[in-house]
Amino acid sequence: MPKYHAPRRGSLxxxxxxxxxxxxxxxTWPQINEVVPLGFPAYKVGMVSVQEIYxxxxxxxxxxxxxxxxxxxxxxxxxxxxxRVMGVRIYKLTSYGYKTLGEVWTHEITDFERKYLGRKVTLxxxxxxxxxxxxxxxEKFMELAKEGEVDRVRxxxxxxPELTGIGKKKPEVMExxxxxxxxxxxxxxxxxxxKEIEVTEVLRPGQLVDIIGVxxxxxxxxxxxxxxxxxxxxxxxxxxxxxxxxxxxxPGRVAWTVPRYGQLGFFKRTEYNKEILAIITDDNIEKLNPxxxxxxxxxxxxxxxxxxxxxxxxPKRLIFLRYAIRAPNEMRSPKILGIxxxxxxxxxxx
Numbered sequence: 030m031p032k033y034h035a036p037r038r039g040s041l042x043x044x045x046x047x048x049x050x051x052x053x054x055x056x057t058w059p060q061i062n063e064v065v066p067l068g069f070p071a072y073k074v075g076m077v078s079v080q081e082i083y084x085x086x087x088x089x090x091x092x093x094x095x096x097x098x099x100x101x102x103x104x105x106x107x108x109x110x111x112x113r114v115m116g117v118r119i120y121k122l123t124s125y126g127y128k129t130l131g132e133v134w135t136h137e138i139t140d141f142e143r144k145y146l147g148r149k150v151t152l153x154x155x156x157x158x159x160x161x162x163x164x165x166x167x168e169k170f171m172e173l174a175k176e177g178e179v180d181r182v183r184x185x186x187x188x189x190p191e192l193t194g195i196g197k198k199k200p201e202v203m204e205x206x207x208x209x210x211x212x213x214x215x216x217x218x219x220x221x222x223x224k225e226i227e228v229t230e231v232l233r234p235g236q237l238v239d240i241i242g243v244x245x246x247x248x249x250x251x252x253x254x255x256x257x258x259x260x261x262x263x264x265x266x267x268x269x270x271x272x273x274x275x276x277x278x279x280p281g282r283v284a285w286t287v288p289r290y291g292q293l294g295f296f297k298r299t300e301y302n303k304e305i306l307a308i309i310t311d312d313n314i315e316k317l318n319p320x321x322x323x324x325x326x327x328x329x330x331x332x333x334x335x336x337x338x339x340x341x342x343x344p345k346r347l348i349f350l351r352y353a354i355r356a357p358n359e360m361r362s363p364k365i366l367g368i369x370x371x372x373x374x375x376x377x378x379x
Contacts, residue, residue, distance in 0.1 A: 052346075053243060071228070106333055134185075137223045251271075
């Protein structure tokens with residue numbers, strides 16, 4: 030007799046639910062002593078092939094080919110324009126979780142920001158948002174931090190899609206936590222209030238990050254595509270692309286574990302420990318653009334981050350790069366020799 034083997038189809042560990050919005054909300058942050066924003070948003074551009082010198086002692090590839098071996102790996106390019114700090118929000122840990130103690134906004138809010146940010150968040154009124162009021166709230170928050178009443182400090186930032194070539198001007202608004210002790214984190218946040226932060230201030234090559242975003246949406250799909258259920262034999266009555274059984278007679282309902290049709294894609298997902306291979310800045314930005322631009326994206330005009338492997342979502346979608354929450358202790362410096370796009374080597378100086 031053959032061995033009976035019928036594993037369930039589809040994982041129960043991932044909710045197949047439509048995301049509430051097109052860009053992610055980060056709910057978990059790592060605990061880091063360094064005073065720095067713990068992430069940075071970027072827009073997906075496309076994929077490239079990267080030639081590197083592989084040096085990882087102990088790995089199978091290293092044992093077979095030795096040190097200094099060249100190899101090609103897949104990588105994803107993300108455009109990361111600067112972000113603007115619009116406000117600072119502080120939190121206190123209570124028995125019911127983290128509660129907001131207060132927030133302070135910059136007094137330099139432009140008409141453009143009031144038009145588009147006012148639709149997403151409640152902005153303070155212009156007549157009440159003076160420089161004196163902002164300074165008073167800063168002093169009040171610093172006193173709370175020195176008394177030990179502040180447990181978390183987060184920046185309220187907005188993205189700058191108008192600096193890119195994707196044809197989008199409405200900015201995204203999100204919170205980014207600042208690492209380090211509360212007093213030092215609050216001092217850093219107040220220094221950056223109303224100013225811009227570049228990606229090079231937050232991320233560096235060789236660093237591991239978690240990517241958080243919304244996957245490509247595929248609409249309403251059946252169980253074969255949604256869960257990987259086997260197609261029934263040809264002489265099956267009625268349906269073939271369906272589950273063989275919905276469950277027992279009793280209990281008189283369908284269990285939540287049974288594969289069913291519904292939404293596929295446009296899910297919020299997180300991938301851990303993506304390595305940053307390079308950060309392209311300055312004059313190299315123009316050299317990163319192939320002839321005719323990037324497919325379905327256009328021209329890169331801002332600093333770009335190249336991460337190892339693939340990233341979910343279509344081009345132009347926002348992906349958040351968070352400091353790795355499960356990072357290993359050791360890090361290695363990638364040695365990049367060349368970047369190739371559609372069999373064409375890009376003249377980027379690495």
